[in-house]
Amino acid sequence: MKFPLQAIMVSVVLLVFMTGCTIPEETEQKYSTSQHTSSTEELLLTQANLEQLEVTNNTSCKTERYATAAYSPLAQYSICFFNSSKDNTEIVIELKKYTNTQDLNGSFQYESLHLRGFEGLISENTYGDQSRFYVNNESATYYYHLWIAKDYFLIHVTSKGSEEAKDDITAIGEMILAKVK
Secondary structure, three states, X not given: OOOOHHHHHHHHHHHHXXXXXXXXXXXXXXXOOOOOOOOHHHHOOOHHHHHHHOEEEOOOOEEEEOOOEOOEXXXXXXXXXXXXXOOOEEXXXXXXXXXXXXXXXXXXXXXXXXXXXXXXXXXXXXXXXXXXXXXXXXXOEEEEEEEEEEOOEEEEEEEEEOOXXXXXXXXXXXXXXXXXX
């Protein structure tokens, strides 16, 4: 017994509809940039920012751009390494831009809960749509982790050094967050 092609197509469509499955788009996912910050490079600290914070650039910042599609939601990734001249602390800034807020939120939830400091939570939901600020102390070396999710960006500022670096990490996070439009 042969089934007509139309009956088979209708069956497949009904099966997809009934099971809640979706057929992925083959085109690139689009995200709005008309009124938003369009790249992680726009969030990088300027020379004036560095002087104000009293930090020096350890190496030049690196930015990678990715071809995005339904299965690759990360659009851009930037990383910068700094040293604080006032409290002998190493600082790393990671900036990620996602194509959608669902993947951003999933990454934020995973990273900020999986990589948190053992000593404790300093603050939550203080610096943006979502944020988590943790501290860890190992042999008098303090590690701070600040995550902020805002629009399509995941901001992660981390440090290794003195206890006084808490203020530096807070100031850097606030400075970057102010650049997200």
